[in-house]
Amino acid sequence: MDKEKVIEIQNLTKRYPNGRGIEDINLEIFKGDIFGFLGPNGAGKTTAMKIMTGLIRPNRGDVKIFGTSVMEEYEKAMASVGCIIEMAESYPYLTAYENLRQFARYSSQVSRQRIEEVLELTGMLKFKDEKPKKFSLGMKQRLGLAAAILTHPKVVILDEPLNGLDVEGMIDIRNLIKHLAENEQTTFFISSHLIHDVELTCDRVGVIYNGRMLNVESTENILRNYATLENYFVSEVERNGRIPNCAG
Incomplete structure (x- = not known):
């Protein structure tokens, strides 16, 4: 097929x-x-x-x-389509969770439950109340990936x-x-x-x-x-x- x-x-x-x-x-x-x-x-x-x-x-x-x-x-x-091109961008003074809430505004399909789910999937749930300005490059990449898959692309x-x-x-x-x-x-x-x-x-x-x-x-x-x-x-x-x- x-x-x-x-x-x-x-x-x-x-x-x-x-x-x-x-x-x-x-x-x-x-x-x-x-x-x-x-x-x-x-x-x-x-x-x-x-x-x-x-x-x-x-x-x-x-x-x-x-x-x-x-x-x-x-x-x-x-x-x-979800994407990360060059560097995963985030708002440095919002928490990881707040960043995803911000990205979720562009889609009516994203629930609070979905935000928690992608944070869990990318290993970022335990850091959800921390701000990306303190994150390592790897943690920023994980958060970027969470944002990329947020809307079930x-x-x-x-x-x-x-x-x-x-x-x-x-x-x-x-x-x-x-x-x-x-x-x-x-x-x-x-x-x-x-x-x-x-x-x-x-x-x-x-x-x-x-x-x-x-x-x-x-x-x-x-x-x-x-x-x-x-x-x-x-x-x-x-x-x-x-x-x-x-x-x-």
Whole structure:
């Protein structure tokens, strides 16, 4: 049975004045996927994700979420999307709970019970009355993830979600992502430069290098053919990566 197409990226290109950017990115992400967008720092991951979430406009190309163009019908396309791009933002002088109450104002569906639930899911319930100005980077990431999943989004877009987390935090967040994908059919699009974490978290992987997509493959096939994601990544870069620099 064909899986439902959730995100469709077509010929996505963004050039900056310094010549960096992304070039002709094409991707399809399906319902329940945990898709890993893997590449070194500066490869173009954040540029692509900013376009996907409407923060910047491409020079050409389009992103469709459930068939709706982010460029043409932004509010409709983003209605069922939660995201963290670059850094998880919060109001430093409100408590963790008050921050989520503030974010909940944008949706009529969020109850106090749901706020408590996402704080529990992300391991932040015991800190709900503390203010983010005192939080570590990892705790801010956890709170950002709580905000991203607050409205039961069908799609969650996360830029480097494991940044700043200790080993226990990485395991917690990885388990949460897998739980939501499996039990709620939430679709995840996750960027990372941490090869080991992508290998353990994602079921499909796309390699981006110097602003271009090199390949997309299932983690299962990668591990069967290359033993590790690192071997696959090195192989793909050596086979395809000798291309003009247009990173961003």
